[in-house]
Amino acid sequence: MTDTYIYDAVRSPRGKAKDDGGLAAIKPHALTGQLIDALAARNGAEAVSQAASLTLGCVGQVGAQGGHIALVTRLHAGLPDSVRALTVNNYCVSGLTAVGLAASEAAASGDDRLRLAGGVEMMSAVPFMGDKAHYYADPKTAAALRYVPVALSADLMATMEGYTKDDLDAATARSHNRAAAAWEKGGLGEVIAITGADGQVSLARDESVRAGTTVEGLARFAPAFAEMGAAGFDAVMLKARPELKEINHVHSVANCPPVCDGAALALIGSKGAGEAAGIRPKARMRAFTEAAGDPVLQLTAGFAAMDQLLARTGLTLSDFDRIEFMEAFAATPVKFERDYAPDMDKVNPEGGHLAMGHPMGASGAILLATMVAGLERSGGALGLIVAHGGSGVGSAMVVERV
Numbered sequence: 001m002t003d004t005y006i007y008d009a010v011r012s013p014r015g016k017a018k019d020d021g022g023l024a025a026i027k028p029h030a031l032t033g034q035l036i037d038a039l040a041a042r043n044g045a046e047a048v049s050q051a052a053s054l055t056l057g058c059v060g061q062v063g064a065q066g067g068h069i070a071l072v073t074r075l076h077a078g079l080p081d082s083v084r085a086l087t088v089n090n091y092c093v094s095g096l097t098a099v100g101l102a103a104s105e106a107a108a109s110g111d112d113r114l115r116l117a118g119g120v121e122m123m124s125a126v127p128f129m130g131d132k133a134h135y136y137a138d139p140k141t142a143a144a145l146r147y148v149p150v151a152l153s154a155d156l157m158a159t160m161e162g163y164t165k166d167d168l169d170a171a172t173a174r175s176h177n178r179a180a181a182a183w184e185k186g187g188l189g190e191v192i193a194i195t196g197a198d199g200q201v202s203l204a205r206d207e208s209v210r211a212g213t214t215v216e217g218l219a220r221f222a223p224a225f226a227e228m229g230a231a232g233f234d235a236v237m238l239k240a241r242p243e244l245k246e247i248n249h250v251h252s253v254a255n256c257p258p259v260c261d262g263a264a265l266a267l268i269g270s271k272g273a274g275e276a277a278g279i280r281p282k283a284r285m286r287a288f289t290e291a292a293g294d295p296v297l298q299l300t301a302g303f304a305a306m307d308q309l310l311a312r313t314g315l316t317l318s319d320f321d322r323i324e325f326m327e328a329f330a331a332t333p334v335k336f337e338r339d340y341a342p343d344m345d346k347v348n349p350e351g352g353h354l355a356m357g358h359p360m361g362a363s364g365a366i367l368l369a370t371m372v373a374g375l376e377r378s379g380g381a382l383g384l385i386v387a388h389g390g391s392g393v394g395s396a397m398v399v400e401r402v
Contacts, residue, residue, distance in 0.1 A: 003270050004103040005281035006399070007047070007114065009369035010038050010192050011264035013203045014357040017123035022203030023261040024124040025196060028065050029073040032056065032120045035265040036077045038192045039116070043267060047277035051267070052111050053084040055102045057094025057119030058361035060126035061087065069120065083116075089361070091389035092328065093290070093302070095119025096364025096397060099266055100288045106269060114273045118265035118365035128259055128360075139232045146240065146295045148233050150390040151225050151256060152247070153298045154329035156237050159248040160297070161335060168255040168330035169218035171337075172354045175327055179351025180211035188350075190373035206356040208258040213355075221252035240296040255330035260357030264365035266372075283372045283383075286398040287313050293392035299328050301394030303336075306386045309396045317342045321380025324367040327352035328388040336386075350374060363387065364395060375401040 015023035040048040056070040071085040090097040102117035135141040193204040226249040293301035371383045383399040
């Protein structure tokens with residue numbers, strides 16, 4: 001991992017997952033294909049065409065995202081047949097997992113070539129739980145598997161920690177206002193404007209960001225998940241946490257990251273691979289790890305991955321110039337702030353998922369693209385990425401600007 005470099009990382013804007021969303025008319029493979037084109041334009045066509053592999057995270061691998069989306073993307077982009085393709089599903093950390101897998105495979109194989117890795121999710125085409133796994137609608141099997149919809153686990157976290165809706169609304173408002181300020185300032189060079197079939201720009205900026213969001217304005221959104229909990233999932237959570245008498249449902253829809261469309265892609269490889277392609281790296285992956293955790297209190301595995309990474313590297317949160325922390329639901333950044341006391345000016349300084357949205361399979365790679373470009377914008381040297389996923393999966397990565 002210490003010899004894996006990030007030569008470039010780009011992302012699309014995030015579009016609302018609805019029929020008239022800014023990206024909804026674009027196919028997933030075509031969206032990612034535009035990022036491949038962007039990397040080729042920025043780094044040279046040869047650097048991209050001679051890549052060893054294309055690894056993509058994607059959660060909803062059905063319908064428009066079925067048929068091995070990484071392979072479909074490779075074929076659409078006209079990459080050589082020699083470029084191996086791999087599609088992975090590790091829930092909401094899939095995009096970061098894809099990058100980590102590509103880096104690990106390169107190190108293990110000794111294949112000294114560049115690699116493409118990232119993720120894509122078009123939730124306007126394949127909605128949340130669009131794969132229709134049987135246990136989503138089978139309470140008996142869900143209970144046996146300790147399956148709980150991830151939004152309810154956010155309410156479980158809030159209940160255990162004693163978070164109020166005001167606490168969640170404060171984190172949500174901060175995310176929107178920071179994102180709005182970043183877009184107003186401009187210079188988000190990692191974001192690639194996406195064009196439609198007519199060649200006109202379909203979307204150039206994140207579509208869900210609401211400037212001027214206030215805690216007072218968010219107060220009008222009522223908690224949203226009590227009815228879902230009453231359908232049997234509260235019972236699963238209370239069985240797992242017998243010290244609790246009830247689940248306090250506090251998350252409103254505004255305290256959830258908006259469902260959206262998006263993609264992100266990185267060009268990574270060894271120092272020698274970059275030299276052979278005639279390109280210079282932007283950053284180095286210093287460390288990467290993944291963790292598993294409680295499938296009921298599922299949004300803690302990202303914290304576990306972070307803790308493991310810090311222990312292994314000997315770093316502390318104060319060593320980082322920037323932290324990209326996935327705002328899976330509002331309870332997670334509140335927990336991070338209160339339990340770890342980081343410098344919040346360094347955490348998601350340009351907003352996070354609560355404002356810009358969560359295209360599930362792409363989100364981890366979006367955090368990476370934001371980190372690499374953000375360190376360059378700020379002149380920072382060291383960054384930490386933390387991502388959480390449903391049913392207790394998590395990832396963390398340390399990135400160093402070079």
